[in-house]
Amino acid sequence: MLGGSATAFSRSLFGQALPHLIVIGGGFGGATCARELKRHGLNVTLVEPNLIYTACPFSNAVIAGLRPIEAQQFRLDVVKQGGVVVAQQWAVRVEPGARRVFLVDGSSLQYDRLVLAPGIDLRFDALPGYDEAASAMLPHAWKAGEQTELLRRQLEAMEDGGTVIIAAPSNPFRCPPGPYERASLIAHYLKTHKPRSKLIILDAKDTFSKQRLFQAAWQELYPNLIEWVSLSSGGKVNEVNAKTRTLTTDFGHHTGDVVNVIPPQRAGQITHVAGAADRSGWCPIDPVTFESRLQPNIHVIGDSSIAGGMPKSAFSANAQAKVCAAAIVSLLRGQPPSAPKLINTCYSLVAPDYGISVAGVYRPANGVLTDVEGAGGTSPPNAPPSFRSLEATYAQAWFETITTEVFG
Amino acid sequence: MRTIIVAAILLAAIAPASAQSVAPPGAAACSGCHALGVGSASIPPLSGQTPESIVTAMQAFRMGQRQATVMDRIAKGFSDEETRAIADWVGQKR
Numbered sequence A: 001m002l003g004g005s006a007t008a009f010s011r012s013l014f015g016q017a018l019p020h021l022i023v024i025g026g027g028f029g030g031a032t033c034a035r036e037l038k039r040h041g042l043n044v045t046l047v048e049p050n051l052i053y054t055a056c057p058f059s060n061a062v063i064a065g066l067r068p069i070e071a072q073q074f075r076l077d078v079v080k081q082g083g084v085v086v087a088q089q090w091a092v093r094v095e096p097g098a099r100r101v102f103l104v105d106g107s108s109l110q111y112d113r114l115v116l117a118p119g120i121d122l123r124f125d126a127l128p129g130y131d132e133a134a135s136a137m138l139p140h141a142w143k144a145g146e147q148t149e150l151l152r153r154q155l156e157a158m159e160d161g162g163t164v165i166i167a168a169p170s171n172p173f174r175c176p177p178g179p180y181e182r183a184s185l186i187a188h189y190l191k192t193h194k195p196r197s198k199l200i201i202l203d204a205k206d207t208f209s210k211q212r213l214f215q216a217a218w219q220e221l222y223p224n225l226i227e228w229v230s231l232s233s234g235g236k237v238n239e240v241n242a243k244t245r246t247l248t249t250d251f252g253h254h255t256g257d258v259v260n261v262i263p264p265q266r267a268g269q270i271t272h273v274a275g276a277a278d279r280s281g282w283c284p285i286d287p288v289t290f291e292s293r294l295q296p297n298i299h300v301i302g303d304s305s306i307a308g309g310m311p312k313s314a315f316s317a318n319a320q321a322k323v324c325a326a327a328i329v330s331l332l333r334g335q336p337p338s339a340p341k342l343i344n345t346c347y348s349l350v351a352p353d354y355g356i357s358v359a360g361v362y363r364p365a366n367g368v369l370t371d372v373e374g375a376g377g378t379s380p381p382n383a384p385p386s387f388r389s390l391e392a393t394y395a396q397a398w399f400e401t402i403t404t405e406v407f408g
Numbered sequence B: 001m002r003t004i005i006v007a008a009i010l011l012a013a014i015a016p017a018s019a020q021s022v023a024p025p026g027a028a029a030c031s032g033c034h035a036l037g038v039g040s041a042s043i044p045p046l047s048g049q050t051p052e053s054i055v056t057a058m059q060a061f062r063m064g065q066r067q068a069t070v071m072d073r074i075a076k077g078f079s080d081e082e083t084r085a086i087a088d089w090v091g092q093k094r
């Protein structure tokens, strides 16, 4: 190992002037990390095929017709202007031994350290009947963009009195409160535009994020509109029939007019190719440096990583990216990286002026990122409407601030 | 070993500002909500505040003496020392 890093330094000294860092994926994690590394004066290449990033946070508001998709889109121009070289391509292969990344056009890049931030892969092999072709009929909308707009159009086309079904996956998955925020905002759309309609959540879990707050709000705002079917009540979907829009559970069949299937997920494909993912499908990391437990000189941040108590969120990915960049700079300097402390906060909208949040503070303990006891937790139950409204405002403010930090 | 030292010197020479700009534990996550530059959003910006006022606010949030939607839950995750270090670092960026 020691020999390996010494070679990295001599090559960078004599081959290139400075160590070369490659970041794969230009989302909340990768774009942040590339910019932070560049701020330290390093050579940074960001590999990302899409020059326009479509953000998932607040995409549920697009689905509910409260926001245009353009409000979700951010260009990588400013990242480029800051000196980060953007290779506008897919990375298709990593050779950890040779420290090379291969791009889809056949070219390759040498790295001293590599950061993998490819987000999630939707598993189109895990739920019988739900493959990529099926997702053109029953959208997942779990990667924002075309899929978000498809789900929006289907809701618009649905007649009053229709049934919307959301199938939610088991843990772990991207954005734990996301399916329930989506159910809330779709319910808001139905209540205001198609009041005779109904929404059913078929869940592969018995509990979910911010559950008490969501359920109390549903009772208050959308009585008899949302039905949540838990795992033990037969909520787990075993099979999908895209043509008939039917979902099969242990207990029976559910047919909807609009069906949103959020399938099981795993770390982005490139982490598997790089040998950085384990049998769980996700990437084990050192909680101080985010360096892979499986591949030296490769770091994994964001949704792809196993970040202990931290949920897979844009907030987490951004916070992890900054910690990872600082650790890489220390490692390149031959200094020991200092133990970090991280924060996550996930805001959810239950209605346009009704926000709730869950927060956590994390530190490495026994090799994993662990909740700091006594800190964090959800918004209080029984708070007045003014409090919920303030949190809805802060949710919006958070999105503006973070997207400006990452892309602006 | 020598190459590591040489590389370290090279790095230090190329990026001299970065030593002081290394964020203390936790500080990097504050900017997820608080713009470090001029904030347009409704969450009050931290730039422009003195380290003293940040420490005082954080203590009040932690003790539940100041009304908050989320800062009470966040401030409880940081000790006095950690809060001080963050406040000094944020103050440096003014």
Ligand SMILES: Cc1cc2nc3c(=O)[nH]c(=O)nc-3n(C[C@H](O)[C@H](O)[C@H](O)COP(=O)(O)OP(=O)(O)OC[C@H]3O[C@@H](n4cnc5c(N)ncnc54)[C@H](O)[C@@H]3O)c2cc1C
Binding pocket: A024, A025, A026, A027, A028, A029, A030, A047, A048, A049, A050, A053, A055, A056, A057, A058, A059, A060, A089, A090, A091, A092, A117, A118, A119, A120, A141, A142, A143, A144, A174, A175, A178, A268, A269, A270, A301, A302, A303, A304, A312, A313, A314, A315, A316, A317, A345, A346, A347, A348
């Ligand atoms: C409906 C919904 C609502 C959400 N709401 C919130 C919220 O309110 N708050 C919050 O904090 N989080 C929210 N999230 C979660 C958030 O979107 C993710 O956690 C976040 O995007 C993760 O960031 P990332 O950098 O790991 O991955 P991503 O943001 O997905 O970025 C990955 C990037 O890598 C690129 N890429 C992948 N593979 C390759 C490759 N081989 N070569 C080159 N590039 C590649 C992709 O093109 C993509 O741009 C929500 C998610 C959803 C689905």
